[in-house]
Amino acid sequence: MTQEPDRAPAAPGVGDPRHQEIVRVEGLHVHFPLRRGVLIQRRVGSIKAVDGVDLALERGGALGLVGESGCGKSTTALAILRMLEPTAGRIAFEGRDITHSSQDEMRPIRRRMQMVYQDPYGSLNPRMKVRDIIGEPLEVHGLAGDPPTYAERVAELIAMVGLLPDMADRYPHEFSGGQRQRIGIARALAVNPTLIICDEPVSALDVSIQAQVVNLFIELKERLSLTYLFIAHDLAVVRHVCERIAVMYLGRIVEIARREELYKRPLHPYTQALLAAIPVADPELEARRPRAIVTGEVPSALNPPAGCRFHPRCPQAMDQCRRIDPGLTDLGQGRSVACHLFRSQ
């Protein structure tokens, strides 16, 4: 079997590139200490941004991580990339435990997990030409090769994301938001990663441009057999890209299910509230839609409510919801829900 020229064989100890399970996260906790005091900083508590998350991502899959701001979806992603230290739990990438890998050990692994950021303005260096931005990961990972190979690879990436060849010598400010996001995607693809973590990749874009970028993500996934962890607050966008969706609330996953089931029959009251809150672009349908609107706002992750974290806002809260924390219960067919309504007693 011949390797693709730019897909170097995996270095020893990096993990198995044929491993079916790309990411496995078990009992992940990421807490941020909260300190008070002017001279002597005293730890007065901790913000439990991620507080017990389990998830698994298969090769070639696309998992959507959705929830409102502060639910811990971005923190989960940064912990998987090991850009944030997990407080507790275990993270495996392609079958290898990377929870405690050093930054040196992480470098070859990060080549296989790349990130696309939300802000197409802040994430590109304004002083670098597009060709250098896209080529930089190749340099960093020592994959640049001789100048003609390098130039060819950059040109290939530019074409892959739907930009024009003559755009390579321009600077980021000359591009619109959608084009900048394409540059960010090309940069992520440069080193042939297996996993792409996308953190709100289209939420900063205009409506007419969002669809272009969403379609690009779908095409690239098929063409390059990529695996996505797709973080977004927009459930309609996630629905188009991901076949499995995990809903997060206050540091926990409350429901995880296949796309069709989640949107047709959401089980967790929070998932139901989230879907009901999003208006659909159809006035006649809107007039008929049931409106189960939850009251209040997401409480602080500093002191999450006891029992089920959603119980203060839940229209179906029962006595046990205030006392007992419902763990994720596997309901079969790839669906798990953390709610007392669905726990076998």
Add this chain to the structure above:
Amino acid sequence: MPQPLLQVRNLTTRFTTQRGRVTAVDNVSFDIDAGETVALVGESGSGKSVTALSIMRLIPSPPGRIEGGEVFFEGRDLLKLDGAGIRGVRGNNIAMIFQEPMSSLNPALSVGLQIAEPINVHRGTAWANALEQAKVLMGRVRMPDAASRLASYPHQYSGGMRQRVMIAMALACSPRLIIADEPTTALDVTVQAQILDLLKELTLETGSSLLLITHDLGVVARYADRVAVMYGGRIVETAPARELYKHPHHPYTRGLMASVPRLDGDTAQRLLPIEGQPPDLAQMPAGCAFSPRCGSVSDICRSARPPLTQVAARHFKACFNDTRA
């Protein structure tokens, strides 16, 4: 037929920028009837916010200038009022709610004072009395423990609570028209629904009109009676909401509807994006603003500007093509 509450006629607002003079609002005309919710929908740079700021005479000058048109409100042209005249309208007959509640509230004043201020200023009500009314308003926007929260400051509130304060301030003088510029874009979805429901409910209750500025076609579908679609500073189509979603005529409106990801519908079907980039106001095409991205463009579209023509009752489009489909 009664007079519309607000009549905007040929409104044009330009800005002087480093790249030359740009026309942010280009010959825009529309009406709002009493009690009606009209949505101004468009993408960033389409001119929807500048239209709202022009109505309120809040365009910073320089660099901006309202160069033409009329804005009739209750029989008066707001563009002809002097400083004192327009100040008597703002926050009194017309109130505005902005996207960022934190930057529209004074961080150094208690919330109660800020809600009471317009009552004191416009109605001449004594402070003690105005504060009493502020407490009532806090209750009307469903503020939990309204009475005890009057003395707290904006930073002690969450984003959703701040937007409730903004709504209370807007309602303070029982305005005939409320202009809400992306009032929930900065909020989470579950809170967004709460705030917009509250706003809609209160306008229905008080009979005031609402000009809702948004980029979200779902929000428009849920809350608007009538819609004006803006593109490149111009209104390209306007119609009653149901009519617009059922029979969109302008290629841009149609494109927008086909490109928006939805919670329903077929996921096997790819989204149909509008190709190309949004218009650059400093380099507008000679004819129709949408012509460089339009799938059914013809010669006349590149040279002449299409006027708004009627296609159905209260339904107008600015397109040369025969768009009956």
